[in-house]
Amino acid sequence: MNCPFCGFRQDRVIDSRESKEGESIRRRRQCLSCERRFTTYERIDEIPYMVIKKDGRREKFDRQKVLTGLLKACEKRPVGMGKLAEIVDDVEGRLAESPEREMPTTAIGEMLMARLKALDKIAFVRFASVYRDFQDVEAFLNEIKDLIRQKRS
Numbered sequence: 001m002n003c004p005f006c007g008f009r010q011d012r013v014i015d016s017r018e019s020k021e022g023e024s025i026r027r028r029r030q031c032l033s034c035e036r037r038f039t040t041y042e043r044i045d046e047i048p049y050m051v052i053k054k055d056g057r058r059e060k061f062d063r064q065k066v067l068t069g070l071l072k073a074c075e076k077r078p079v080g081m082g083k084l085a086e087i088v089d090d091v092e093g094r095l096a097e098s099p100e101r102e103m104p105t106t107a108i109g110e111m112l113m114a115r116l117k118a119l120d121k122i123a124f125v126r127f128a129s130v131y132r133d134f135q136d137v138e139a140f141l142n143e144i145k146d147l148i149r150q151k152r153s
Contacts, residue, residue: 001029001040008033049095050102058102061095063088070112073127079120087115121147 001011008031015028025042049061070084091111095103109131116124128143 003031003034003036004038005036006031006034047101049092049098051095051108052102052104054105061092061103063092066091066108066112069127069130070116070123073116073130074120074123077120077123079123083119087112087119090115117147 002009003011010032011029012032013027014030014037017026018024019026023043027040027042028037029040030037050058051061052058067084067088070087074084091108094111095101095108113124113128113131116127125140125143125147129140132139132143
């Protein structure tokens with residue numbers, strides 16, 4: 001394991017814990033060079049989950065890519081990293097439950113937007129503006145108007 005701080009290849013494991021669901025192991029490590037601590041997670045390597053892109057291509061599900069998109073949408077918003085990880089866990093869980101182990105990106109995007117809408121409206125609008133590829137201000141305003149109507153209902 002390379003140290004994320006100095007790149008040294010040797011460390012020692014300080015603590016190991018199984019996740020609540022038993023699907024991963026969390027390890028606290030300490031670099032033997034710079035002595036800084038970092039966390040790693042181990043997961044079972046399974047058959048990959050696939051996503052079906054809008055153009056029909058199939059790609060391996062990339063948890064980090066989904067999390068990065070959520071982080072961008074929630075930048076400077078009061079949304080904790082734990083909540084975002086929970087959202088990604090939920091999407092990944094639904095993908096795992098799918099008999100084909102495949103899901104269209106449109107379904108994934110809609111799930112993410114539904115969760116963001118309940119969590120933080122600004123983050124939702126940011127994510128929707130990229131995901132739905134608003135081409136003009138009119139489409140953006142229509143999404144905001146829908147939010148306002150739903151709030152009043």
